[in-house]
Amino acid sequence: MYLAVIGKEDIKNGLNIIGSHVDSPRLDLKPNPLYEEADFAYFKTHYYGGIKKYQWTAIPLAIHGVIVKKNGKKVTVRIGEENSDPIFTITDLLPHLATKQMEKKAKDLVEGESLNLLIGSIPYNNKEISESVKLNILNILNQKYGITEEDFLSSELEIVPAFKAKTMGFDWSMVAGYGQDDKVCAYTSLTALMNVQNPKKTAVCILSDKEEIGSMGNTGMETQMFDLFISKILDKLNVNKPNLINEVFANSKMLSADVNAGFDPNYADAFERNNTDYLGRGISINKYTGTRGKSGGSDANAEYIAEIRKLLDENDISYKIAELGKVDLGGGGTIAYILANKGVDVVDCGVPVLSMHAPYEVTSKYDVYSAYKAYEVFWR
Numbered sequence: 001m002y003l004a005v006i007g008k009e010d011i012k013n014g015l016n017i018i019g020s021h022v023d024s025p026r027l028d029l030k031p032n033p034l035y036e037e038a039d040f041a042y043f044k045t046h047y048y049g050g051i052k053k054y055q056w057t058a059i060p061l062a063i064h065g066v067i068v069k070k071n072g073k074k075v076t077v078r079i080g081e082e083n084s085d086p087i088f089t090i091t092d093l094l095p096h097l098a099t100k101q102m103e104k105k106a107k108d109l110v111e112g113e114s115l116n117l118l119i120g121s122i123p124y125n126n127k128e129i130s131e132s133v134k135l136n137i138l139n140i141l142n143q144k145y146g147i148t149e150e151d152f153l154s155s156e157l158e159i160v161p162a163f164k165a166k167t168m169g170f171d172w173s174m175v176a177g178y179g180q181d182d183k184v185c186a187y188t189s190l191t192a193l194m195n196v197q198n199p200k201k202t203a204v205c206i207l208s209d210k211e212e213i214g215s216m217g218n219t220g221m222e223t224q225m226f227d228l229f230i231s232k233i234l235d236k237l238n239v240n241k242p243n244l245i246n247e248v249f250a251n252s253k254m255l256s257a258d259v260n261a262g263f264d265p266n267y268a269d270a271f272e273r274n275n276t277d278y279l280g281r282g283i284s285i286n287k288y289t290g291t292r293g294k295s296g297g298s299d300a301n302a303e304y305i306a307e308i309r310k311l312l313d314e315n316d317i318s319y320k321i322a323e324l325g326k327v328d329l330g331g332g333g334t335i336a337y338i339l340a341n342k343g344v345d346v347v348d349c350g351v352p353v354l355s356m357h358a359p360y361e362v363t364s365k366y367d368v369y370s371a372y373k374a375y376e377v378f379w380r
Contacts, residue, residue: 065155165178184368188371279362289337
């Protein structure tokens with residue numbers, strides 16, 4: 001989704017853009033997901049994004065998504081969020097029998113093909129039918145949603161933690177919840193945009209998909225759809241002309257609203273203390289991203305960093321300029337480089353997170369509010 005509030009200034013002088021992503025690491029159903037084994041019915045899954053697979057066993061899980069039938073009818077699925085709903089889970093091996101399992105490396109502790117969602121155990125009321133538990137599940141799905149097994153072929157069903165987002169800590173200072181990477185920045189930026197009226201420059205909000213798997217596809221930021229969106233705005237303003245969109249991008253500024261790794265004392269060796277983020281100290285600014293030698297990342301120029309520093313200081317918004325952990329341990333990326341490739345001045349600016357990409361992530365309420373204020377003043 002792209003949204004814009006048209007500014008008072010000539011649009012050729014550039015846009016003020018804030019972009020975040022709304023996808024999060026999860027489990028997707030395979031195209032042919034349903035099977036029966038040992039009188040249990042399961043869904044086969046394919047994990048999406050960077051996860052620690054062992055974290056997704058023995059927790060309550062919900063199913064979200066859509067099923068599109070051949071006639072074009074779309075069926076929305078949302079099971080496991082209400083107190084009256086059933087939940088689902090992926091079983092784990094009991095410790096009494098897990099001697100061999102516990103000798104494996106963490107990345108191999110649970111295999112991807114073992115992330116099978118347990119969904120039922122009651123057989124259909126006909127003893128002569130094989131796979132009667134699977135048939136009973138199909139009967140339930142047909143009654144509830146009017147679908148057949150074949151309809152899974154044109155579905156997008158996602159398995160996510162069924163945890164409620166909750167205030168965390170005796171002091172009520174934090175938020176625990178799934179998918180705060182990067183929905184916490186999507187929420188704060190969209191909320192800020194709703195409060196912006198008559199900005200000097202045109203304010204643009206990006207809510208992109210597929211970031212966790214490289215931003216590819218026609219809903220990821222690598223698509224040309226954003227260029228089309230801006231071209232449509234130029235058309236509506238009756239100012240479109242050859243190469244104008246390139247001029248607009250070259251004069252634009254952007255905050256890539258994505259989360260950063262917050263310092264975790266339990267894993268202090270992963271961080272370099274002078275250049276890391278701490279929860280409760282405001283918004284996080286990453287001058288550059290990438291892996292090890294900044295590979296695949298975006299590196300903001302010093303002039304733009306100075307401009308953002310001035311903006312935040314003048315509005316009493318707390319911030320920290322930081323990196324994503326120690327240099328040789330790994331790294332990460334955002335959508336920043338995609339807009340930088342268009343000539344936009346861009347820097348990563350988001351909320352620090354503990355337990356990033358886990359089923360339950362932790363943020364500071366102060367940092368979330370600081371992000372909201374930063375995005376609002378950037379657009380104003």
